Amino acid sequence: MKKNFLFKTSIAGMLVFSALAPVGLAHDALDETVLIKGDRTYYDDLAVPQMKGSKNLKHLYEAAAPEMNVVREDGKQNSFADVYSHKGFAYVGTHTRNGGNGGVRVLDLKDPSNPKEVAVFAHNDIPGTWHEKVIVKSVNTADFKGDLAVVSVQQLNRNNPDSKGGFLLYDVTDPYQPQKLGFWEVTKQTTGTHEIYLTMQGNRALVLATSPYADYYSHGEARDFQVVDVSNPTKPTTLWQFDPRTVPEVGTDFNGYHWDSPDGKTRPVFNHSVIADNNGRYAYVSMWDLGTVIFDLKNPEKPVYLGRTEFATDQQGSAHSAALAKGDTILIETREVYQPLKSGFEAAFGYTRIFDIRDKTNPVLLSEFKTDLTTDIPEDAPPTYATFSNTVHDPKVHGNTLYLSYYAGGVIAVDITNPSEPTEIGRYTPESANVWGVFVDKNFVLASDMGSGLKVLLKNNGNGNKSNRILE
Secondary structure, eight states, X not given: OOEEEEEOXXXXXXXXXXXXXXXXXOSSTTSSOOOOTTOOTTTTTTOOOEEEEOGGGTTEEEEEOOOOOOOSTTOOOOOEEEEEEETTEEEEEEOXXXXXXXXXXXXXXXXXXXXXXXXXXXXXXXXXXXXXXXXXXXXXXXXXXXXXXXXXXXXXXXXOTTOOOEEEEEEOSSTTSOEEEEEEEOXXXXXXXXXXXXXXXXXXXXXXXXXXXXXXXXXXXXXXXXXXXXXXXXXXXXXXXXXXXXXXXXXXXXOSSEEEOTTSOEEEOOOOEEEEOTTSOEEEEEOBTTXXXXXXOSSTTSOEEEEEOOOOTTSOOOEEEEEEETTTTEEEEXXXXXXXXXXXXXXXXXXXXXXXXXXXXXXXXXXXXXXXXXXXXXXXOOTTOOOSTTSOOOEEEETTEEEEEOBXXXXXXXEOSSTTSOEEEEEXXXXXXXXXXXXXXXXXXXXXXXXXXXXXXXXXXXXXXXXXXXXX
């Protein structure tokens, strides 16, 4: 039987910046919606602070919510984006508020209840950009041995002659003193590289890059998904780009964005995100309404298309991000739907789908995980009603637990022991929640809030360290 816990904060000023709405681009940036990423419209009645859990999350509590440093010379604070953890350090990306250039914040988590912000990097490299995604992994190649950070770079304005998009490479072997190594540039015609994934393939380091609308804006001269060799981080080299026109259902007349799908609808197609398995053998590319596209990556110069997930005709696609589970036999697909009343589709915000991918040429839908937020739409909402508040965002998996970042919903934990019957087992919603990312380490769960930054969740294991912020 579930036990509920109410979350109460005693940290003064923990959300000091949340009242200032961050700014940024919506996904999909080319649709008719003028919604700004970080806009808190329709949030306030939904983000009720709470913490509840059962099973392995029974004693989870918020251990820290540090006030993030201001790094801009004008004294203005940035908004925050994704979070990653490596060797006891948290890496928090930043978004576009107050002109971006917030870089990546590094926090020492030796004492998780008292994180120390010890460095910032990528903030002074390219003017007029922001850095929402960061991946950090240990790399061992002929040219580099150490901890490598890859940071996405996007332009606030493509017409700014001084800005450019792509990704930065940093040596963070000493997290206190990050050192710039290199930069990979995507076509100036697109905003930049939105998300990235770093993987090792033997003694070779690869970055899988997501550059939305590169195909559309460049009229096919560049692509949205690139495979880049970063074995020598000072000289990143593009190996391959994906042309969606090679998929039988797409066709040669595809303009890089508008897809005449087999269900008779014109759907948006662009690359939003990508992941790989631990050995860099397969890539899983989130191509919005084309679904999650799966590639055999064993020869990175010539990846082989295997298959993709598909949607019912009444589902907005919006394949946003992916995660793997059960020895890479299960695919988790999150769908960021923020306009729930779109004509011709079901009335619903984005939710999660779970697939059996033992046969990667034929992903089989096992279940769909929805929450109370999925259909929480005001009765008097106009057809143009839009908000990020209720949609799922990013997935992470640890064992049999799926963690989902959920904007106003905070972080939602799901038991996927039986992937055909996912069950909510925990929820963490901080005050004024606008949770962008979640990351799971063996010792803690990290969340990143667009307004306030890092949150550290720990387990109380009965050793006398129970937090007074959770009341049973």
